[in-house]
Every structure is written in C-alpha cells, then in structure tokens.
Amino acid sequence: MVTAVEDTARESDAWVPEAWAEHHPAPPSEEDYAAHDIDWVGESAAVLTTTVSQDADGAVRVLQIVRDLLRGQLAAGSEAACIDQIRLLEDIKSAAAAAQVVATEEFRHRRDQAEADAGIKLEQRARGIGSEIGLARRVSPQQGSAAVRTAHTLTTDMPHALEALCDGRLSEYTVGLVVKETSHLDPAGKTAIDRHMAPRYGKTGSRRLAGEVRAVAQQADPVAYMKAHALAKSARAVSIRPAPSGMAYLTALLPLGQAFACKKALHEAATSMAFSEETVQAGPAQLEADLLVQRLTGQAHAEAVNIEVQLVMTDETLLGTTSTVQTPGHTASVSPVIDNTGRHAEDVFTAAWMPGYGPIPAALARDMLDPVHDHQSPARVFLRRVLTDPVTGDITKIDTRKREFTGAIRRALVLRDQQCRTPWCNAPIAHLDHAHPFAKGGHTSAGNGTGLCARCNYTKENPGWHHTPTNTSTRNITTPTGHTYQSQAPPIVPSLTRRN
Numbered sequence: 001m002v003t004a005v006e007d008t009a010r011e012s013d014a015w016v017p018e019a020w021a022e023h024h025p026a027p028p029s030e031e032d033y034a035a036h037d038i039d040w041v042g043e044s045a046a047v048l049t050t051t052v053s054q055d056a057d058g059a060v061r062v063l064q065i066v067r068d069l070l071r072g073q074l075a076a077g078s079e080a081a082c083i084d085q086i087r088l089l090e091d092i093k094s095a096a097a098a099a100q101v102v103a104t105e106e107f108r109h110r111r112d113q114a115e116a117d118a119g120i121k122l123e124q125r126a127r128g129i130g131s132e133i134g135l136a137r138r139v140s141p142q143q144g145s146a147a148v149r150t151a152h153t154l155t156t157d158m159p160h161a162l163e164a165l166c167d168g169r170l171s172e173y174t175v176g177l178v179v180k181e182t183s184h185l186d187p188a189g190k191t192a193i194d195r196h197m198a199p200r201y202g203k204t205g206s207r208r209l210a211g212e213v214r215a216v217a218q219q220a221d222p223v224a225y226m227k228a229h230a231l232a233k234s235a236r237a238v239s240i241r242p243a244p245s246g247m248a249y250l251t252a253l254l255p256l257g258q259a260f261a262c263k264k265a266l267h268e269a270a271t272s273m274a275f276s277e278e279t280v281q282a283g284p285a286q287l288e289a290d291l292l293v294q295r296l297t298g299q300a301h302a303e304a305v306n307i308e309v310q311l312v313m314t315d316e317t318l319l320g321t322t323s324t325v326q327t328p329g330h331t332a333s334v335s336p337v338i339d340n341t342g343r344h345a346e347d348v349f350t351a352a353w354m355p356g357y358g359p360i361p362a363a364l365a366r367d368m369l370d371p372v373h374d375h376q377s378p379a380r381v382f383l384r385r386v387l388t389d390p391v392t393g394d395i396t397k398i399d400t401r402k403r404e405f406t407g408a409i410r411r412a413l414v415l416r417d418q419q420c421r422t423p424w425c426n427a428p429i430a431h432l433d434h435a436h437p438f439a440k441g442g443h444t445s446a447g448n449g450t451g452l453c454a455r456c457n458y459t460k461e462n463p464g465w466h467h468t469p470t471n472t473s474t475r476n477i478t479t480p481t482g483h484t485y486q487s488q489a490p491p492i493v494p495s496l497t498r499r500n
Contacts, residue, residue: 070089070092090168090171091167091168093171093172094166094167094168094169094170094172095165095166095167095168097165097171097172098162098165098166100137100147100151101150101151101154101155101162101165102151102155104133104147104148104151105151105152105154105155105156107129107132107133108126108129108148108151108152111125111126111129112125112126127459127462128459128462128464128465128479128480129144129148130142130144130145130146130147130148131144131145131422131455131456131459131479132144132479132480132481133145133147133148134147134424134425135424135477135479135483135485136483138423138424139424140424140425140426140427141422141425141455141456141459142427142455146176149179150175150176150179153179153182153190154175154179157187157190157191158179158182158190158191158193158194160194160195160197160198160201161175161178161179161194161197161198161201162175164198164201168202169201169202170201170202171206173206174206174209174210177206177209177210177213178194178197178209178210180210181210181213181214181217182194182213182217183228184217184221184225184227184228185217185220185221185224186221186224189217189221189224192220193216193217193220196216197209197212197213197216200212229255235253236252236253236254236255237252237253238250238251238252238253239251239253250292266288266291266292267284267288269287269288269291270284270285270287270288270291271284273287409445409446409449410432412446413446413449413450413451414429414432414451416446416473416489417429417450417451417489418451418489418490419451420451420452420453420456421450421451421452421456421475421487421489422452422453422456422477422487423477423485423486423487425456427453427455427456428453429451429452429453430452430453430454430457431451431452431453431454432449432450432451432452433449433450433452433460434448434449434450435448435449435450435467435468435469435475436448436467436468436469446472447469447471447472448469450467450469460477462480463480464478464479464480464481465477465478465479465480466478473488473489474486474487474488474489475487
C-alpha cells in the first residue's frame, strides 16, 4: 500500500534532478565551443566592418587589432594544424600586401589631387612620395618608389594579378616579377598580358612564371622591348655589399652578352688551371674569383691588393690601459689574454673600419698587411687611426696625416654616418649637408652635418620635409604627412659603446 507521503516523495525525487539540470546545465561539448568560435568570429568581423564604414580612421584601428591578434602564440595542437596555419598565414601576408597596394595607390592619388588643387604643375607633383612610402614600409626610397609604380600598375592595368595577390595565389615577390617583366608595355599591353596569364597564376613557381610572362611580353611588342633594353644599358654599374665572415659581393650589372662573355672567359681560364700544382688547393669557382681580382687590379696575387684600413680604437686601447687583477696579498695590472696563444683581448676586439664595407676585426686588418705571407708581393695598405669615446662610440678625433685625403670633418662625418642617414635607405653617402639649413642660420659643424645620398638630400628640400638635429648624432625626420622618424648614427663598432 503506497501512502500519500511516499507518492509525494516520489514526485519530489523525480522533480529534483530536472530542477538541478535547469539551473546547472551540462558543460559545453567541443562542438559547442567550435560553433561559439564561429559565431564570435562572424560577430567580430561584422563589428570590424561597421567600424571601418563609420569611421575614416577605422581601418587603421582594425589593422592594429589584427596585428595584435597575430602577435600572440597561435597554438596549433598538431603537425597538420601547424601546416594549415603556415598556409593561412602565407595567404594573410599576400592579402596584406594587396591591401598595401591599394593604400599606396590611394595615397598617390590623394597627394596628386591635393597638389593639383594647389596649382602645382604636373611635372612637379608627387615628389618625394617614394621616400614617404619607403619610410612607412621601412625600406629604401628606391624600393618605396618601386612600390608606388607597382601599386599603380596593379590597380589600373593588371586586375587579375592583384586579385591573385589578394587570395594568396601570388606572393608579393612573385607579383613584383610579373610587373617588372611587363614594364616596357603600354597600359593596354599590360592588361592583355595579365588577362592571358591569369590562368597560370598560382600554378607554377616564381622563376618559371616570370619566364613565361617575359616570353609573351616580348612577343606582344618586340620593338618596345628592344627600346627598353637600349635604355637599360645606361643603368650598367658595379656595386659592392657586405657578406658574412669578412666577405663581400662584387656585382656587375651588364648587358646580357657582355655578362656571359665575362663569365665564359673566367671559366675557361680557371678550367685550364684547375689541375696545376699551384692551384691544387682551389676549385674552379675559387680560381674564377682569383682571376677576376688579378685581372681587374693587375696584381700577381689576388690577395695583394691596395686597400685603406681605418683603425678604430678607444682611449684605453690607444693608451695601452691594462686591467687590474686583485689577488690575496697584492694587486697586479695585466693585459687580458683571450686564448692560449697569448693574444691580448684588444687584438681581437679592437676594430678596424673598411670604407664601403664596415667593421672587421683588427686581427683581420693586420693580416691584410701581408696577405700572401711571403713578404715578396706586399699590398700597399694605408692606415688611418680613429679615436672613439669608449662609452658613446662617437668619434672624438681623426688622424689627418694621410696625404691622399683632406678635410678632417668631412672624413669624420662620413665615418660616423657610414651610409645615408635616412632610415632604411642604406645607400652610399653622396652629399654632406646641413641638417638645419645654412641659409637659416645652421652651423657648419659635426653636430649639424648629415651624410645623405643624392636622392634623400634633394627630397628633404621639398615642401613639408624637415630634418631636425636633436644632438650630435641624432636627427628627427618629419614628412609632409606629419610622421616623424628618428635617425640615430650607428656606433662605429657596437662593442665599443659599452664599457665592461
């Protein structure tokens, strides 16, 4: 017999779990989390889109949010997920490059329109925008100008290439090659090539695609290609840039036939010498390099070349200051030894400076005094001593006894600035100019002197540009948009700026 109390208890027992479940729901599953993430991303995208559409500066804030999100560590969870992330991030890089293209072209158009409204002649408009783009992208002014040209071509003449860049089928590097290979064509020709090559975008590697574009571009307008080739001959030049481990790249930009003739001559001469007793230690590639140096310099040995080495030293090294070592019972002054050969520390860490190259160990500079080590064909090596402050690394004095050069201040400025002072330019110094113009009361002094390449020196004369010295070695560079970039003269040798 069931009593009313038992019935009530059963009803209560049945009700309690349901009530508990109502107020204490089960934890979400992985599927629930995934669905929530999708909803969150969709809502976030809608918010970001609204922000951009309602505020002229919204796009900048959106990009800052995206940048900050990517700064975090994106845990993949598996090897396959890592590959997926790498692929997607590559697509994001391409999409960002496409967005840069659009922004660059809009900047160019707005500047051109503003200067047109101001009555500036067509040939005088948009001067210096390559330098502004270069500073914003942290590249050289030349690269900035190339970005402006590429952006204009992609947005006006090559929409398929721009679309392929947006969706990740082409990288920024590859799309740049496509633009370069069609540079000799008129806008209609570029558009035709872009339409013809669109199915190949993303289907082959950069080098192969560039070759295919070059082939069809040459067929499209052979006359224009030959005119471009004749014009390109005027750009032939020889350049040098540093390489790791005390090496350097010597590069010659030559017409195609001349370049192959030079390489062939070196290869044939090196091959004929490859198995002689004198060259048994060197391979064909090394012999080609040695022959190049010998034929250009007229030296009997490739190592025995005339150079100038500028020794950079602190007052401690110049005066032979020794370190103090304290031991129980007495104090002794000794020169620090770097290894078991007895070499002193300053033998390794006292730097030398090669004009046009940069810092090298003093030991390597001394080795250049007798590079062949036979004392029979010594190189003529000119030494110049430069005294630097051991704390700041600034030049405090320069020796002017070498008769081939005059103007101690000029040499000191070139040595201090090393390259064009515009951030990320890296071009050789061509002009020494007043940061604060001489016509406006600027002094002709090391504190007001600035080493610039010719382009950057002319650019700073355009309206809206200002170079302001803040101390002896620091300059603030302000562009027409009001952006300011700081230019700090690099230390001659980084280790000399720290006193241990």
